[in-house]
């Protein structure tokens with residue numbers, strides 16, 4: 132059975148995208164598209180200053196310069212006005228990310244991109260199924276990429292997906308991947324397969340905080356295949372970076388993606404539940420304008436005491452997420468290595484200090500969601516106005 136082909140077909144059915152390519156991680160998908168745009172060294176790529184560090188890392192890896200635009204406090208998405216102000220003659224690419232599954236302000240962003248001839252890449256690592264003017268996120272840009280990391284809308288046990296609109300460019304990329312991309316070894320495929328089976332067996336809402344810690348430790352010792360290596364937080368690209376998705380990952384992807392509409396429905400139910408309870412407890416809640424439907428990946432909540440909430444959640448085995456911990460998540464990132472300096476994106480820096488996120492995946496039952504809300508009402512201090520600080 133050709134799991135990669137099967138997975139591509141299933142993915143195409145869900146996203147109705149053309150020209151789909153599969154990689155070992157999401158960041159590799161971004162690296163591949165950037166590497167094939169025929170840009171000059173030092174050309175600039177605009178992106179939100181509230182992202183996963185692997186985004187600017189891929190930009191740097193191909194010799195381009197990452198430039199950060201601040202976000203809007205309510206949506207955690209790139210501010211279209213900041214984008215306009217950041218454009219220089221060297222700006223060639225705009226990465227638009229739909230943070231937490233909330234679609235960014237696509238209409239003004241696409242207008243700007245058109246006016247300044249920017250190539251638009253959608254970072255859909257959080258957004259699967261979200262719509263803007265009833266059109267799916269991932270279908271607006273010239274290209275889009277997705278991640279199959281453990282905590283994304285569906286997992287391939289690490290993995291990445293690239294989709295491209297232009298057929299000519301897609302052909303070039305096909306040749307490029309055929310010539311240059313490493314195929315995973317038999318051993319790597321086995322390892323990934325074991326990891327996925329262990330994950331399915333061991334990870335549940337009560338164990339996930341501890342298992343994540345152990346997983347990171349084992350990964351840093353080279354005993355399991357982790358999401359990132361230490362050198363990547365310093366701005367270096369590891370050996371074996373440019374790899375295809377392994378069959379074991381595609382196999383997991385096939386299993387996951389056929390359940391995606393049920394999972395999306397579950398996310399919506401939990402989102403409504405959290406919104407109701409959080410509002411009662413005085414937290415700021417998520418609300419879409421009428422032309423947007425967010426399928427949230429995680430529910431963002433602002434608290435005054437983030438570190439203490441995370442510590443207590445760990446102690447009590449409650450699944451609470453920390454992203455984004457920094458404008459270039461995670462905390463370990465060396466800002467200097469990625470052209471970021473403190474104060475560049477103040478709204479994003481405040482968000483990083485305040486936002487925790489609540490799980491919406493299929494292992495969270497309504498009971499578990501209730502337990503999470505109970506925990507929050509006991510331990511978390513609500514921030515009452517998203518834009519009140521650093522504005």
Ligand SMILES: *Cc1c(COP(=O)(O)O)cnc(C)c1O
Pocket residue numbers: 156157158159182183185186228254256257277278279280289290291358
């Ligand atoms: C996870 C993530 C990525 C990177 O995905 P990998 O598969 O880990 O390379 C990129 N962008 C965002 C917004 C992410 O959350």
